[in-house]
Amino acid sequence: MRRASLLGTVRLGINSLMLHKLRSILTTLGVLFGVSSVIAMLAIGEGASEEAQEQIRKLGSRNVILRSVKPTEDVVSGGEATRVSSYGLTDFDFQRVDQTFPGVLRAVPVRQLQQEVRLNDRALNPRVLATIPEYVSVTGRPTSEGRFLSPEDQLRFANVCVLGYEVARYLSPFETPIGKRIKIGADYFTCVGVLLPRVPLGSDQPTPGADVTGEVFLPMETARRWFGDIQVKIRSGSRDMEEVQLHEIIAEAESDEAVPSIAAAAREMLARQHKQRDYEVVVPLEQLLRAQETKRIFTIVLSSIAAISLLVGGIGIMNVMLATVTERTREIGIRRALGAKKRHIVTQFLVETVVLSIGGGLLGIALGLLIPVLVEKFADMRTIVTPAAPLLAFVISAVIGIVFGLYPAWRAANMDPVEALRHE
Secondary structure: HHHHHHHHHHHHHHHHHOOOOHHHHHHHHHHHHHHHHHHHHHHHHHHHHHHHHHHHHHHHOOOOEEEEOOOOOEEEEEOOOOOEEEOOOHHHHHHHHHHEEEOEEEEEEEEOOOEEEEEEEEEOOOOOEEOOOOOOHHHHHOEEEEEOHHHHHHHOOEEEEEEEEEEHHHHHOOOOOOOEEEOOOOOEEEEEEEEEEOEEEOOOOOOOOOOOOEEEEEHHHHEEEEEEEEEEEOOEEEEEEEOOOOEEEEEEEHHHHHHHHHHHHHHHHHHOOOOOOOOOOOOOOOOOOHHHHHHHHHHHHHHHEEEEEEEEHHHHHHHHHHHHHOOOHHHHHHHHHOOOOOHHHHHHHHHHHHHHHHHHHHHHHHHHHHHHHHHHHHHHOOOOOOOOOHHHHHHHHHHHHHHHHHHHHHHHOOOOHHHHHOOO
């Protein structure tokens, strides 16, 4: 019996709303845009945050990265025509980190060379990195084809190289570069492998002459044998030289708990061994924690903005329902005179406001799910719609209908039936 009475009240409320279709549609727009903005903002924020955190994770959450940084005032020797600046990490720093730091599972040295890379008529200037075989294990870089550097390459001073995916695709776009002789600087190196990129690439091929980012890897001992420790930069009227033994040291910790202590020890060691600030210590785990905190703050800000939109939509519903109560004063008086109780009047107007808010909420969910798809397609931004976002938006829209419909329903139910019947 009660179910039939409730269904009748819902049917009556819907029929009342259908009498003023345009007004009902305009009323739901506030909730519609509020709900869609909640879902879209959370999806865009979640996607941006996840992409940033993914890039940080690729550096290795258990890694501590020491980098050489050119100071503003170099330690310079030589005359005006020839300048030799010496700075950055040293082999001694690497030995200290690798052999004496507690909690370090393994350490990898990296040295960057400024050399042109050429295959036939295609040339570019990527990052040429000299390192050891453990580099791929520490950084988690997967191999696309072939192999990475081996301990035998180090012992034999082998003239071999491994290309990054971007470089391989540019130098040899139509066939595998494995086995080809790549000219690096003035010497030739046989390509033995290709590494996958750090981040996903588009389908477009690099155009000749364009800047191509990427990496080429050489055995550390081979690089030292052929290129030495000094890099030469020839400028107008002068020749600048840089002496940097190592550009990067990557230390892998045994566990996440050991990362802070290793980072603190690295900062302390470098501060003692280096007279100038020619280094930096990068801790991806710290960056990941900061990114997660930034995501939380970003989510709160976006949710607050969307909540304001929903609040405006709720106020719009209340305003329309108050006007509706005034318009239907005589109808309320007639229902009360025929025996309707206050709870019947309250239920009727609450049903109307809930129908408006839930209807706007459902349409808002549809629009909110569509916006992230359009953003990914046209703005090339990653978006992530979590299952909680549509559910949260729907619940909020229903709560808004109840909260903002209570006062108009209470006002309608507490009208004096006699005065309501006299209303023109």
